[in-house]
Amino acid sequence: MAEPALIPDLARGPASRHGADPSPGVWRTGRLMTGLKARLTVATLTRSPGMIVGTILGGLWGLGVLFMIGTGLFAAAGALPPEGTRATAVLVGAAATVAWWVAAIASGRADATLHASQFALFPLPRKGIALGQVLGALVGIAGxxxxxxxxxxxxxxxLDATAWVTAVVLLPAGWLLMVVGNRCFTALAERLAAKRRVGEILTLLLLVLLMLTGPILTGLFTGVESLGARIYTVTDVVAWTPVGALWAVPADVAAGAWLPALARTGIAAVTLAALLWLWRGALGKSLENATGAVVSGGGRSQVKGAGLFDRLPARPWAAVAARCLTYWVKDPRYSGSLVVVPVMFVLFWFMSGGGGGLWFFAGPLVGLLMAYTISGDVAYDHKGFALHILTGVPGWADRLGRVVGMLLPGIPLTALGVLLAAGFSDAWELLPAMIGVSALALLGGAGLSSVMSARYTYPVPLPGQSPFKTPQGFTVLNVLIQFVALTLMGVLTLPALIPFVIQLVTGSAAAGVISLLVGVIAGPLLCAGGIWLGGRWIEARAPELLNTVSAYR
Incomplete structure (x- = not known):
């Protein structure tokens, strides 16, 4: 809504009054875009009392994390020798820089509100758009x-005044290096992701890496601990890299090593210049391809018949299930959940040492994950949901079709988790109880998701976008509501989980049988109740729900 207001400001630029180039200057464009970003940020964070509360809580949480990091660095300065302080500064600064750059690939877009395609139709200079995107980070959240x-x-x-002053002076350069690198890699990632299959493969690989962050970090920390004094050698190497050179300059200045300080400053300057050059070229491509269309892979294979629609009954709920199953196979926003499950099994094995521990809860956790994935189905399925309304699909059929589409892959994966848990832990006597808890988690969670997605929806990535992209309008309040939904799903499993825990502690086989009976009876009842109630809500407020998800486009 702010874009039309931008047009008169641009039209009143100095050049337009003299009959020359009507586009504004670089600095004026940057200032206008920064102001636009500031207004949109304030409007998003204060549009409702709940949003304000969520913003305050999220801000306090973020400040708390920063305070803990700052306290750790403050303590490290007094506890470490000078070499240790230098190593901490270089490695922490390099890690933060890499995190900013990698976040660009994970999110899929650095800032949706100031993306170049939003301004492609305006007579704005490319350098001005780039300046606006950088300055816009100052009035966002992460910046x-x-x-x-x-x-x-x-x-x-x-403890070293010279190094501290140097670090403060270089602080804007470090922030600029992070932000420009983020924008550059975002633009480059978008060009690569435009090739649909390449983008999907990269997305899934990144998802696997994120899931395995714990084991990877554990291995790194173990390796660092075994390095001992050799960590200083590693620091020396990192200090000459593009991500670590700038953070080593304060130590060089404090030590009077002016030649290394100048050399590292030059490395940082060349890195920043290279990022700006790459970003300029990628930004031009973004402006040329302003529609944001996703280029599909030009495969020659042809699908004969109606695919899954031919293999399921000719009923409204079956048509919905067939389309949802197609999403589970071809849409990375859904298929990513299927990739997560095998990685979760690896994590269970790693964290439990091969057996026992978390393995006992593998089945229920997989069931909860699969059930939760359909909590945002209406938002993911925008056009399909509009078709349901126009064709008069009953609300219960819409809910049932989505649940069936999820259960077809969800039941085998949950069963696999239960069998692996019993096998690796050599605890086959716990199999009935694990089946009961898993059934209640999967079916009860599906019922809750059927109600939730009919009553509440939230912004999601658009088709063809990265599942990690944070869509415009997604706030801390959305995160809190999703957390509450997951908590409620966990609470639903308690009637079967409590007897399971009793069997774990006492070895009572009767408790395991109770857990099984509760799961296989209460699970289907809760699922059916959720489908019925969700269907009623869908029929009662379908136009309002469609209007809400339409705003996310």
Missing amino acids: PFTLVGLLLYTAVWR
């Missing part, structure tokens, strides 16, 4: 928090 974090980061040099 200011990063500035605060960098200020706290300088506490690592608190």
Whole structure:
């Protein structure tokens, strides 16, 4: 809504009054885009009392995390020798820089409100758009928090005044390196993701890496601990890389090593210039391809018949299930959930040492994950849901079709989790109880998701976009509501989970039988009740729900 208001401001630029180039200057474009970003940010965060509360809670949580990091760096400055302080500063700064750059690939788009395609039809200079995107980070959320974090980061040099002053002076350069790298890699990732299959494969690989972050970090920490004094050698290498050079300059200045300090400053400057050059080219491509259309792979294979629609009964709920199953196979926003499950099994094995421990809860956790995936189905299925309304699909048929589409892959995966848990733990006597808890988690969670997605929806990535992309309008309040939904799903499993825990502690076989009976009886009842209630709500408020998800486009 703010874009039309931008047109008169641009039209009143100095050049337009003299009959020359009607486009505004670089600095004026940057200032206008920054103001637009500020107004949109304030409007998004204050549009309702609940949003304000969520923003305050999220801000307090973020500040708490930054305070903990700052406290750790403050303490490290007094507990470590000078070499250790230098190693901490370099490695922490390099890790933060890499995190900013990698976040661009994970999110799929650095800032949806100031994306270049939003301004392709306006007579704006490319350099002005780039400046606006950088300055816009100052009035967003991540940018200011990063500035605060960098200020706290300088506490690592608190015992050396020269190094501390140098770190404060270089702070804007470090922030700029992070933000420009983020924007550059975002633009490059978008060009690569435009090739649909390549983008989907990269997305799934990134998802696997994120899931395995714990084992990877554990291995790294173990490796670092075994390095001992060799960590300083690693720091020396990182200090000459594009991500670590800038953070080593304060130590060089404090030590009077002016030649290395100048050399590392030059590395940082060349890195920033290279990122700007790459970003300029990628930004031009974004402006040329302003429609954001996804280029599909030009495969020659042809599908004969109606696919899954030919293999399921000719009923409204079956048509919905067939279309949902197609999404589970071809849409990375759905198929990513299927990839997560095998990775979860790896995590269970790693964290439980091969057997016992978390393995006992593999089946229920997989069931909860699969059930939760359909909580945002209406938002994911925007056009399909509109078709349901126009063709008069009953609300219960819409709910049932989505549940069936999820259960067809969900039941085998949940069963696999239960069997692996019993096999790796050599606890086949717990199999009935694990089946009961898993059934209640999967079916009861599906019923709750059927109600939730009919009553509440939230912004989701659009088709063809990365599942990790944070869509415009997604706030801390959305996260809190989803957390509450997951908590309620966990609470639903308690009637079967409590007897299961009793069997784990006492070895009572009767408790395991009770858990099984509760799961196989209460699970289907809760699922049927959720489908019925969700269907009633769908029929009662379908136009309002469609209007809500339409706003996300």
